[in-house]
Amino acid sequence: MTRTLTGSERDRFVAALRQEIGDSAVSTEPDDLATYGRDWTKVFDPAPMAIAFPRRTEDVVEIVRRCADDGIAIVPSGGRTGLAGGAVAARGELVVSTERMRDLGAVDTRALTLRAQAGAVTAAVHAHCEPHGVTWPVDFASKGSSQIGGNIATNAGGVKVIRYGLTRQWVLGLEVVTANGDVLELGGALEKNNTGFDLRQLFIGSEGTLGIITGATLKLTRVPGHLDVLLFAVPDLAGVLRLFDAARVGPFVISAFEFFTDRCFARLARHRALSMPLETPSSHYVLLEVEAHDRGALERWLESLFERDLILDGTLAQSAGQGRALWELREGISESLSATGMPHKNDIALPIATLDAFVSELDAVFTKEWPRFEICLFGHIGDGNLHVNVMKPDDMPKAEFLAHAHESDAAMFELVRKHHGSISAEHGVGLLKKDFLGYSRSPAELEMLRAIKRTLDPEGLLNPGKIL
Amino acid sequence: MTRTLTGSERDRFVAALRQEIGDSAVSTEPDDLATYGRDWTKVFDPAPMAIAFPRRTEDVVEIVRRCADDGIAIVPSGGRTGLAGGAVAARGELVVSTERMRDLGAVDTRALTLRAQAGAVTAAVHAHCEPHGVTWPVDFASKGSSQIGGNIATNAGGVKVIRYGLTRQWVLGLEVVTANGDVLELGGALEKNNTGFDLRQLFIGSEGTLGIITGATLKLTRVPGHLDVLLFAVPDLAGVLRLFDAARVGPFVISAFEFFTDRCFARLARHRALSMPLETPSSHYVLLEVEAHDRGALERWLESLFERDLILDGTLAQSAGQGRALWELREGISESLSATGMPHKNDIALPIATLDAFVSELDAVFTKEWPRFEICLFGHIGDGNLHVNVMKPDDMPKAEFLAHAHESDAAMFELVRKHHGSISAEHGVGLLKKDFLGYSRSPAELEMLRAIKRTLDPEGLLNPGKIL
Structure with missing residues (x-):
């Protein structure tokens, strides 16, 4: 089990870590703690013990081993553009930021692959590929900040999913540091590799709870013609x-x-x-x-x-x-919803066949129970993904709104469950959705998720409290 | 742990199972034992204790629970077109054939999905989709016999992978019966569903060792234009x-x-x-x-x-x-290689960048060590997949040839490892490749595979001895 350190224990830990991976590779500056302890959710107060900035996979191994020895929880951290609190460090964890691990290999135009360190920014990957007429077709609004490792850890979606699928389709190989400090090279640069369970796919979308993604071999595709x-x-x-x-x-x-x-x-x-x-x-x-x-x-x-x-x-x-x-x-x-009011956001998916019925029922429930709430609907209908934004009435106090929104979430998730949908289509679970996970996963599934977590991270070192 | 039953124990077990799932749903006929106990490898002698033919998922649950109670090993069985021995029952196992579970739902032309029971034959799925101008783009030579459940359990490849990817990209939802008889409905009919680890992807390609696939929601695509x-x-x-x-x-x-x-x-x-x-x-x-x-x-x-x-x-x-x-x-x-001689087959993958060097080195090794072996190379170069067929010299006894082929496999797999390739690109591991798994997976990975197997199937009920 992990624990919170006393002040002097923390100082000793930080000093020892600095000796190992470099003075400038560990920060306890209050600004850094505030910045790197949160993501775009802005719901939780950040309180990490320190921030580590490894440059190499070996640094990450060293960090994990030291944390395992001292029982210190780790929050893997990318561009922190997540919307579910998956990268929040609110309980004295060590944040491991990959932002200094941003090397990109040569674009292999024959195999259509690219090796990237986890901290490479999505837009930088696109720019790196562009002169070759190829691209990594994972594309969404936060691509200027989001990092490859975070995209993979959250199985990021976006506006092009209807054509290209999710992130998990565009990762051939994955380098992962496990909870016991092993470095796994999963899948290599191979399109085809049927040699036992696909651990790569297990780590993709696991939100940093099973291992720390340090690098990937990305699968590329030709830039489409005129759109x-x-x-x-x-x-x-x-x-x-x-x-x-x-x-x-x-x-x-x-x-x-x-x-x-x-x-x-x-x-x-x-x-x-x-x-x-x-x-x-x-x-x-x-x-x-x-x-x-x-x-x-x-x-x-x-x-x-x-x-x-x-x-x-x-x-x-x-x-x-x-x-x-x-x-x-x-x-x-x-952006406009946030600029003109206070939206309470949800990101759900429904089988397309049930979308119309779902929205009708949702309208009926809100008309009856929360008639003052304005619902702003938009999304990627082509893959069944609805962004449901409930707007706070201007004259309603924030606390009252949030309390009502919690109730309306539960009502909405009941409808999602009824129609065999997902309570989180692309944003993941993190801290924000974990209380609602049972609406999309059965008790037997939840037990299996917990069993896999215990198997791969028995001490609960990696991103504890997220998802499960 | 599983065990082999005595004759009278077997008779009691079969009688009880018949009472539960129907007289005609369990066979101990010698012809059936010989047929359903093997796949296309024809290397191992079949010796199952009986064959069960469930019609419904509930039958599979009943079978699994009874086997768990009596410690009887289960071999899940589809079209038995596998080339690695994954569906072989050579040690008194109960074979669970899905061939009577072949219902297909309506083609959803809006969502481009199709619900199928595991035993639906691949070609039947194609024929079912054709009138709607859509298809399930998993396509290979054995599609007239192979079943959906087996395709998914082995993550089947084929000639269209360069355009469409492997089977795992074309499965939205999966129904799986676990080792303790739970029925998991994973993923539903959703393109997007980021709610915790993707168990669906873990079962895909696990060759029946983690659960029995009983149904799937397939993702379809439009039939391409003129080729x-x-x-x-x-x-x-x-x-x-x-x-x-x-x-x-x-x-x-x-x-x-x-x-x-x-x-x-x-x-x-x-x-x-x-x-x-x-x-x-x-x-x-x-x-x-x-x-x-x-x-x-x-x-x-x-x-x-x-x-x-x-x-x-x-x-x-x-x-x-x-x-x-x-x-x-x-x-x-x-077919022509088998008709004109005795091929020893391998199915490997290399990063495309290393293909040329690999084949040169392979030629050099064979010229030096096994100069009388004719190597017939073909494959899906576009995704790095080589089928390496070593032909038995006509005047060499079979046993001598197989002994040499075992040595030449090891030499080839050394080269595969050196070039970061895969010892099994699309055929899987089953029984035939398990001794060589270490050439493609590290000790840490193998340990993780074993740990996951123990977690999901602690009694070793499901396809024991396969992969690991």
């Missing part, structure tokens, strides 16, 4: 789904199918002074991005949507600038 | 790889990049009386299948290969019939 961006107005969620059906058989490859409601747009318009490029106002909007090899066929498909009454209005961007402007309508939502 | 098939002659393996580089940046999506040597072709020509459609003879041939949206661009690319001296000869199939004929050159190899 067309379209925006549509449809009357309701059923209309969104009918449009999705039409897009599924359209003359193109879908790279994003995103939706948002008029409530989201109203707050975006207020915050960023943007206007809607469609003439027909509606309650539901869809952004579609496609790779079309035949522009004429794309235009005919668009015309057919009007003829088939599948859309109220629609537009196809005629330039890269127009395409970016349409994307801003979708990508500016999250 | 063009090309055949090339190149001077050597380096030439194969240079051609691969050119294909990587060609005006198309690659759906297969396969290679074979003249030795493979000579045996194919002998067995099936086929002729080579290229005029220039060579030692190395490449079959390329692509989805090209611009036929003119494809033809110009082909011309440029001649101009750049990247190929000795090449042809583009002008009809579907010609395309099938080119594919027969590749897909007929395995």
Whole structure:
């Protein structure tokens, strides 16, 4: 079991660690403790004992062994852009930041692979690949800060999942330091390797609770050709789904199918002074991005949507600038909700077949129980992922709102369970969702998760209290 | 621990099981024991105690609980097309065949999902999807017999991996019966579900040693458009790889990049009386299948290969019939090797960057140590996967050949380890490769595999002796 050190014990531990991995590689500065002890959730007060900045895998091994000897809990830390508290250190843990481990190997254009240290920033990986006409297709709003190791530890999603899948599909090899200080090289640079259980996949998405990811061999893909961006107005969620059906058989490859409601747009318009490029106002909007090899066929498909009454209005961007402007309508939502009020966020997934029924039932529950709450819905409909934002009424005290939001979460998660959905589609569990895990995992599954945690980390050294 | 029953104990067990899951659901017929006790390896003598044919997941639960009570080992069994002995029952085990569990749900064309029982045959899944213009893109030679559950348990590969990845990318949800009889519903029909360790991925590829897969929600994709098939002659393996580089940046999506040597072709020509459609003879041939949206661009690319001296000869199939004929050159190899001699098979993977060096070193070792062995090389070069077939010299006794082959395997696996490859790319480990597992997994990894096995199956009930 891990424990909290006294002040003098901490000083001795820090001094010994500095001797091993370098003076500048360990910080106890209050600013650093505050910064590296939290992630984007900002719900928990940070209180780490110190921050370690290893440069090499061997440093991480040394850190883990010392922590194991002294019973000190470790919080692995990447770009700290997580939204579930997975990188929060609030109980005297040692934070192990990978930010100085950011070496990138040469891009292998034949095998389409790239070796990266865990601390490499996602956008830096993209920039490193770009001159070669290839990319690592994991792409989301926080890519300027998020790190490869954190992406892998949380199995990050994003806007391109409908085309490329989640992070776990784009990792061939993984270097992991285990709780007893072993370095595992899992999978290497191989696409195919059926030699026993895939430990690599077990570590991906385990949020730092089973091992510390120190490096990876990333699988790359060619940069897609020209992407067309379209925006549509449809009357309701059923209309969104009918449009999705039409897009599924359209003359193109879908790279994003995103939706948002008029409530989201109203707050975006207020915050960023943007206007809607469609003439027909509606309650539901869809952004579609496609790779079309035949522009004429794309235009005919668009015309057919009007003829088939599948859309109220629609537009196809005629330039890269127009395409970016349409994307801003979708990508500016999250910031605009926070700028114009206080959102309580959830990130859920439903089987697409049940989305319409789920949202109807959710509306009914809120209308009855919490009629003053405004729900702002947006998300990656194409893969069943809804971001549900409940906005605090301006005249309601924060504490009262949070108490109600806790109740409404439980009501929503009941509906999620009923429809066989997930309480956390892409954000993970961390600290924020762990009380609700039972809505998505059965008692037998939870027992198996705990058993695996005990097997791989019997002393509870790695990110204790997260997920389980 | 499991044990072997006496004759009367066996009779009592079978009678009790019949009462529970039906008279016709348990067989002790010698023909059935011989058939269901082996897979395609044909190396081990089958000796199961009985064969159970459950129809429902509840039957499997009942079987597992009774076996757990009586200490009887279970061998989960699908289409038995495995090539590593993973479905062999040679030590009095109860074989649990899923072949009567073959229900398929409705194709969800919106979500692109399909629910299938484990015993559904791969080709039946393809046929079920075809009218909807979608498919499950797991495709290989034994698809007429192999079952979904076995594909998932072995993480099957095949000729389309370069485009679609392995089976593990095409399974959204998994129903598994655990060693203590719990039924886990993992992942549901969700693309996104980050709620703790991905147990689904842990079961995929575990060869029936951690749980019995009884059903799955498969992820589907649209059937690709027209596929063009090309055949090339190149001077050597380096030439194969240079051609691969050119294909990587060609005006198309690659759906297969396969290679074979003249030795493979000579045996194919002998067995099936086929002729080579290229005029220039060579030692190395490449079959390329692509989805090209611009036929003119494809033809110009082909011309440029001649101009750049990247190929000795090449042809583009002008009809579907010609395309099938080119594919027969590749897909007929395995059968032709067995028909014209006795092949000793290996299925290895290397990082593509090391393929050329590996094959040179392999040739040198064989020339020096086993000069009379003919090596027939073919495989899915695009994902680093080589099928290495060592042919028995006609005048060498079988026992002598097998003894030498065992030595040459060890020498080859040393080279595989040196180049960070895998001793089993897609066939798995089963019984046949378990002695060599240490060439691809470190002692720390092996210990972790064993610990996970102990955690999920403490009594060693499920497929004991396989992998580990």
